[in-house]
Amino acid sequence: MVALLQVLKSDLSKFYDDEQMEEPCIQKCLDDTHEFKTNLRKLKAHLNKQIQESQNADSSTAPKEDAKLKRRRSLIIEKLNKSHKQWEHSLKKNSKHVLQQQNKFHKNSLSKLNEFSIDQVYLNKIPNDSKSDIKDAIGYHISRYNIGNLPVSGKDEIMQYLKNVYGIDEIISNKFVVMGQIIQDLKKNNLNTCFQWCQENKTTIGSSQFSSLEFELYFLNALELIKVGNTVETAKYFIEGIPQDSLIAIKSDIISKVPRLLTQVILGQQIQDIDCLMEEQLTKCINLFTKVFCEHNNLTKDSPIFLITLSGLISFQYFIKYRTIRAVAHVDWTTKDELPFDVKLPDFLTHFHPIFICPVLKEETTEENPPYSLVCHHIISKKALDKLSKNGTITFKCPYCPVNSARAKTNKVKFIGI
Amino acid sequence: MKSLINEPDMNFHLKLNDQSFHIPYELLQKNIKQTNKLIERETQQIQENFKKLNDSFESNSLKGDQDALQELNSIIKGIDTFEKTLKKRVSKELEILDRIKARVQFFETQEQLTLKEDRDGLINWYQQYTNVLIGDYLLRNNLSLSNKLGDTTSKLEEENSGVTFLKQQHLEKLLDYDVLLTANKIANSLVEFHDLSPLLTWINENKNYLKKNRCTLEFETRFQEHIELLKKGLYREAIDCYQTYLIPFIKDNFNDLKLAAGLLMFIQCFGTSVFTNEDNNLKKKSNDNVYELLFHKKMLNENPNVALINENGMKFCYDAYDSSRYKELLSVNRWHSLKNYFLKEYYSMYGISTNDPLLIYLSLGISTLKTKACLHENNNSISTNQDLFSYVNNRVINNKCPVCSDSFAKMSESLPYAHHTESKLFENPIMLPNGNIYDSKKLKELAVKLKESNLCNLNENEIMDPIDKRIYPADEFITMYPT
Numbered sequence: 001m002v003a004l005l006q007v008l009k010s011d012l013s014k015f016y017d018d019e020q021m022e023e024p025c026i027q028k029c030l031d032d033t034h035e036f037k038t039n040l041r042k043l044k045a046h047l048n049k050q051i052q053e054s055q056n057a058d059s060s061t062a063p064k065e066d067a068k069l070k071r072r073r074s075l076i077i078e079k080l081n082k083s084h085k086q087w088e089h090s091l092k093k094n095s096k097h098v099l100q101q102q103n104k105f106h107k108n109s110l111s112k113l114n115e116f117s118i119d120q121v122y123l124n125k126i127p128n129d130s131k132s133d134i135k136d137a138i139g140y141h142i143s144r145y146n147i148g149n150l151p152v153s154g155k156d157e158i159m160q161y162l163k164n165v166y167g168i169d170e171i172i173s174n175k176f177v178v179m180g181q182i183i184q185d186l187k188k189n190n191l192n193t194c195f196q197w198c199q200e201n202k203t204t205i206g207s208s209q210f211s212s213l214e215f216e217l218y219f220l221n222a223l224e225l226i227k228v229g230n231t232v233e234t235a236k237y238f239i240e241g242i243p244q245d246s247l248i249a250i251k252s253d254i255i256s257k258v259p260r261l262l263t264q265v266i267l268g269q270q271i272q273d274i275d276c277l278m279e280e281q282l283t284k285c286i287n288l289f290t291k292v293f294c295e296h297n298n299l300t301k302d303s304p305i306f307l308i309t310l311s312g313l314i315s316f317q318y319f320i321k322y323r324t325i326r327a328v329a330h331v332d333w334t335t336k337d338e339l340p341f342d343v344k345l346p347d348f349l350t351h352f353h354p355i356f357i358c359p360v361l362k363e364e365t366t367e368e369n370p371p372y373s374l375v376c377h378h379i380i381s382k383k384a385l386d387k388l389s390k391n392g393t394i395t396f397k398c399p400y401c402p403v404n405s406a407r408a409k410t411n412k413v414k415f416i417g418i
Numbered sequence: 419m420k421s422l423i424n425e426p427d428m429n430f431h432l433k434l435n436d437q438s439f440h441i442p443y444e445l446l447q448k449n450i451k452q453t454n455k456l457i458e459r460e461t462q463q464i465q466e467n468f469k470k471l472n473d474s475f476e477s478n479s480l481k482g483d484q485d486a487l488q489e490l491n492s493i494i495k496g497i498d499t500f501e502k503t504l505k506k507r508v509s510k511e512l513e514i515l516d517r518i519k520a521r522v523q524f525f526e527t528q529e530q531l532t533l534k535e536d537r538d539g540l541i542n543w544y545q546q547y548t549n550v551l552i553g554d555y556l557l558r559n560n561l562s563l564s565n566k567l568g569d570t571t572s573k574l575e576e577e578n579s580g581v582t583f584l585k586q587q588h589l590e591k592l593l594d595y596d597v598l599l600t601a602n603k604i605a606n607s608l609v610e611f612h613d614l615s616p617l618l619t620w621i622n623e624n625k626n627y628l629k630k631n632r633c634t635l636e637f638e639t640r641f642q643e644h645i646e647l648l649k650k651g652l653y654r655e656a657i658d659c660y661q662t663y664l665i666p667f668i669k670d671n672f673n674d675l676k677l678a679a680g681l682l683m684f685i686q687c688f689g690t691s692v693f694t695n696e697d698n699n700l701k702k703k704s705n706d707n708v709y710e711l712l713f714h715k716k717m718l719n720e721n722p723n724v725a726l727i728n729e730n731g732m733k734f735c736y737d738a739y740d741s742s743r744y745k746e747l748l749s750v751n752r753w754h755s756l757k758n759y760f761l762k763e764y765y766s767m768y769g770i771s772t773n774d775p776l777l778i779y780l781s782l783g784i785s786t787l788k789t790k791a792c793l794h795e796n797n798n799s800i801s802t803n804q805d806l807f808s809y810v811n812n813r814v815i816n817n818k819c820p821v822c823s824d825s826f827a828k829m830s831e832s833l834p835y836a837h838h839t840e841s842k843l844f845e846n847p848i849m850l851p852n853g854n855i856y857d858s859k860k861l862k863e864l865a866v867k868l869k870e871s872n873l874c875n876l877n878e879n880e881i882m883d884p885i886d887k888r889i890y891p892a893d894e895f896i897t898m899y900p901t
């Protein structure tokens with residue numbers, strides 16, 4: 001299967017004249033026109049001079065002068081027409097070339113992308129009256145991810161802005177205002193608010209997270225000082241600035257990162273890619289802070305709308321494949337309320353609820369069909385239990401082991417994830 | 419390339435987003451066609467000018483040369499103007515190519531992250547992807563903010579929250595919001611302001627496409643224009659409109675033209691109220707009698723002579739008096755149908771999906787995540803110890819499932835469940851005497867935390883069931899074997 005991204009890239013590069021892809025081919029039309037204009041202006045000046053000289057010339061002018069004038073004149077005419085022809089030819093050629101490029105782009109790349117339309121899998125529509133729920137979900141998402149990018153700071157201004165521009169309710173935006181403000185400060189190189197927040201909110205429960213965060217902040221600060229360049233200040237901070245709790249909690253991190261950098265600083269060496277390092281560290285701090293903040297305030301770190309969208313994207317190819325099969329084989333979903341295929345999701349999307357599949361009937365247990373524990377502590381669904389025990393009339397052998405059970409001796413169970 | 423979070427391969431990503439490459443392609447096509455027209459015109463013009471120029475030179479006289487100089491002057495001026503116009507076209511081309519470049523780079527980033535096996539970075543990338551979808555949704559659905567006529571494009575951009583969001587996230591090059599905003603503007607002008615001019619402008623600019631697809635949008639628009647003129651009582655203009663714009667479509671839209679003519683008739687005679695009030699007097703008379711009454715002629719039943727109708731300003735009536743059909747013509751709903759028709763054509767021209775992409779992803783995602791355990795309350799028994807209750811509620815048995823979350827619970831009810839063939843359970847499953855099965859390790863850790871924060875009085879080797887708050891000794895654990 002051809003790598004479409006490569007094809008796209010290569011077709012795209014053909015629209016440009018240069019390697020860096022900054023000058024589009026069509027620019028040439030403009031350049032040629034400009035050159036043409038300049039030429040014309042030059043020739044106009046020559047012609048002007050020519051006319052003046054002709055005017056001044058009279059019968060007394062030597063024939064040699066006369067001939068020179070005549071030659072110059074024909075030269076001007078020749079150049080004018082040549083310039084014109086060149087320009088016209090180049091313009092037409094170039095514009096035709098660009099059109100050809102575009103058609104090739106369509107034939108080569110675009111047509112290959114057009115395999116399906118996403119509308120085709122939209123069979124279970126989101127009900128129309130969900131609009132306000134979606135609005136709330138988007139509001140949560142924007143509060144979670146966008147406050148750091150807003151042009152206003154200050155708690156009230158932020159909440160007002162979110163209300164006015166995005167229609168976000170204060171109840172939702174309130175959850176993330178403080179976090180957003182601290183992120184804004186981090187981006188502006190102000191680490192104090194973050195440090196302060198750590199101090200104020202440290203609890204014994206989950207303190208290792210806070211120590212990690214404090215260490216990363218300390219490291220970011222150190223990098224900033226390195227950039228500033230005052231060796232003594234920097235070295236001093238390196239040694240004295242380590243957050244107390246970090247010393248105990250994350251010794252290994254400290255050992256791996258600090259001494260090497262500190263040595264470089266003391267020796268006065270240039271740290272390479274300091275900007276890159278700083279950017280990486282800033283992102284790290286923001287991510288870690290977000291994680292700690294959300295956990296501390298009992299908020300989901302990833303917004304529901306994002307997790308659902310991601311799941312949708314992962315499942316898309318199954319839906320498309322199924323639709324093709326359905327169209328060809330004229331089969332349809334046997335159970336209207338369950339998808340006809342199994343989508344493999346990554347762990348962080350499946351750990352929300354425990355899922356138990358009855359080994360006998362191979363279906364998921366539900367409230368109506370709950371799991372039951374047998375005498376041997378193997379588990380099957382109620383429907384399977386009824387079936388195997390012939391509605392409680394006989395004892396039966398467990399599908400996993402040789403132990404016999406009677407329905408009366410079984411217990412309803414419930415899987416609870418904590 | 420190995421997938422990190424079960425995501426599809428790059429080719430699939432691109433096919434999923436073919437819109438983001440197709441739309442700029444359409445814009446490029448438009449731009450280059452306009453540019454080529456411009457170049458065609460200009461080269462033609464300059465050719466003529468040069469002919470004049472050369473003719474002047476032919477005469478080989480001083481006067482001729484002076485004329486040539488004049489001509490040359492005007493040529494230079496013309497080229498100058500041409501250059502300025504051309505520059506705009508070239509900038510537009512560059513800007514559109516820039517969009518494609520940004521999108522290619524965006525997907526390249528995904529590839530690099532997958533190569534580096536940077537899981538967190540990849541998840542971050544998908545969060546950006548989600549932002550583009552959200553921006554698109556906000557753009558399309560944000561008609562509440564002012565969209566007044568005469569709003570310049572930049573004002574529209576400023577006020578649309580979708581555009582604002584994309585810009586704040588630095589994702590504005592990944593979505594063709596200008597195309598969507600134009601659709602919004604025209605759609606809004608139809609439904610909010612009952613103004614046909616933006617639509618007519620658009621139809622004019624895209625005549626070729628509409629003709630190629632045998633679209634009747636122009637006819638429907640002119641029809642609406644005719645109706646609006648009638649509503650305002652501008653009969654002269656209505657007739658002009660009919661003759662100029664509707665008659666050309668008579669072959670395919672004969673019935674509609676009949677209706678239009680009939681409408682003119684009745685409105686002229688009775689005003690628009692005849693269709694809004696239940697005028698029982700008129701209803702009592704039979705159809706034919708009405709005609710006789712109006713025109714002192716019997717109703718014509720065969721196909722009328724259209725030319726004759728034209729000539730006489732439609733003094734003949736030739737169809738049944740069916741107030742429901744005429745009422746329909748006057749209803750406000752026609753504006754909504756016209757808007758929907760327009761959007762259908764507009765979207766299909768650019769290859770934009772009819773449904774909001776965000777909703778499609780949500781529908782798929784909810785079903786993929788919805789388990790049989792979703793949307794059920796997990797009974798956390800209330801205890802007298804308020805602190806304990808809130809701790810358990812917030813930290814122990816809190817449901818973080820997105821499908822179960824407030825915003826999505828209701829809409830998820832009607833969507834299908836996911837299909838599972840494999841169990842997904844925690845480790846070390848043990849059963850308590852009350853039938854609840856937990857991860858024994860987590861239960862023990864919970865006991866430690868409860869003791870540490872003094873939320874519950876537990877002895878050594880005792881644990882608390884978070885649901886019913888009862889205390890059980892750890893040696894009453896029964897190991898379970900669910901798989």
Ligand SMILES: [Zn+2]
Pocket residue numbers: 374376377378398399400401402403
């Ligand atoms: Zn067994």
Ligand SMILES: [Zn+2]
Pocket residue numbers: 352353788789791792793819820821822
């Ligand atoms: Zn759920």
